[in-house]
Amino acid sequence: MAGNIKKQVDSIDYSTVAVPEEHRMSKGSLTMAWWAICSAMFWLVVSATLAMSFGTMNAIIGLLLSVVTYAAINGVIARYAIKTGLSVALFSRVLFGRAGAALATLIFFATAIYYSVFEGSVIAIAIQHYVSDITLNQAYLIVVLYSVPLVFGSVQTWLDKFNGVLLPLYLIGLIAVVAMAVGEYGYSSAWLEMGPESGPVSNGWWDCFTYFMGVWILMMYTWDYARFGRKQDASYHAKFNFGLPFYIFTFLINGLVGIFLAATIPTEGGLSEVSVVLAIVELMGIWGLLFVWVSQTRINTANFFMAASNMHAFFGRFGLAAVPYMAWAVVVGIVVYTMMLLNVFSYILQALAYQSIFVVAWVAIALAHIFSPKYTQLFEANIEFALERVNAFNPCGLIAWFFAAGLGIVLLNFGGATLATFSAPVTFVCAFASYWLLLNSAKRSWFVRTSCS
Secondary structure, eight states: OHHHHHHHHHHOOTTTSOOOGGGOBOHHHHHHHHGGGGGOHHHHHHHHHHHHHHOHHHHHHHHHHHHHHHHHHHHHHHHHHHHHOOOHHHHHHHHHHHHHHHHHHHHHHHHHHHHHHHHHHHHHHHHHHHSTTSOHHHHHHHHHHHHHHHTTSOIIIIIHHHHHHHHHHHHHHHHHHHHHHHHHHOOOGGGGGOOOTTOSOTTHHHHHHHHHGGGTHHHHHHHHHHTTBOGGGHHHIIIIITTHHHHIIIIIIHHHHHHHHHHHSOOSSSOOHHHHHHHHHHHHTHHHHHHHHHHHHHHHHHHHHHHHHHHHHHHIIIIITTSOHHHHHHHHHHHHHHHHHHTOHHHHHHHHHHHHHHHHHHHHHHHHHHHOSHHHHHHTTOOOOOTTTBOSOOHHHHHHHHHHHHHHHHHHHHSHHHHHTTHHHHHHHHHHHHHHHHHHTOOHHHHBOTTTO
């Protein structure tokens, strides 16, 4: 009997239904699954890059502001996702209607695929560098072939355990790489004084802070993970798992390590994830390769899982709902491998710049919806997200979304270097304010079909 129940739980498509309370995860299991996000080389490298471009102190201030901002926003998001059990795809139906939700889901899974390409490529380059008999294309294939099966299991049945085992290895590796760097090159306080030759940039902290707004896709990741949390654990998840401790480690501690390593370990060419990874492998040998594998595999379980589940939800809108999740995981692997072979990284970076504006607007609209009492006044305790009930287009969310995102893109492209740093904050403020105002005037018919209202 227990085996049959477990099979039923595993077969439920959580991209199309709210997660019921009886199928939620313990706080320990959800913590292990979520903390896979904390171990990407990206967090080390981006902080080091910002320190080199704007000065170490500016980078640290930007990191501290990001820690507080992310913790505050994700605390709200986590509580609401736990309360409702809704995914990003389902909640987007409430905000934008059926068609608008499809766009949100498309942006989500496309961004997750992009990050899968980046982080998977880092592992492949490390493997190829250490085992020179393997070509880079073969290394790409190896990474994809082992990454796809890792996400066949759900968050509840596998990813929490897998990442729980790898987390201590990442922590040990992080300490070891710092210790070995000091042992090999000695300690110097020069890392606290990194920056451009002209000196620290005035107001560079703002540039560093707004740069991290480009990674607000983590708010969507938070939402889709937090919905598996139990309601009695909501305070723990909001304050700890998705709160300050997580972002202190992910951004600040990883960031400080990244800045120190960039100033201590010589790297060939410009600073990048690849140059740092190769330097670590050169320094630590096989143990460096293991550290990189642990780091990148943990983050890519999240990337592949988010890509597959949201691709599943997106194509379910177009008559492919019967295609199982595992099939979409394979499709994600094929797409990731193809993009690796095509070497389209410059185009991906350009696409991410635009998509991040839409993501920031989505987060602002989600927060405005959560804080506003208007929807509750219209529908009382109900949340209308059923596909057969919601409208194709919800003017309330769509007008706010496209207005704010459009303004942000204009600033990003035509506002010059200074105004471009305000593109994400302006997008956030405009999206929140416009949705709040529109929602105050909203009617039930904006959200649900007339026959259902």
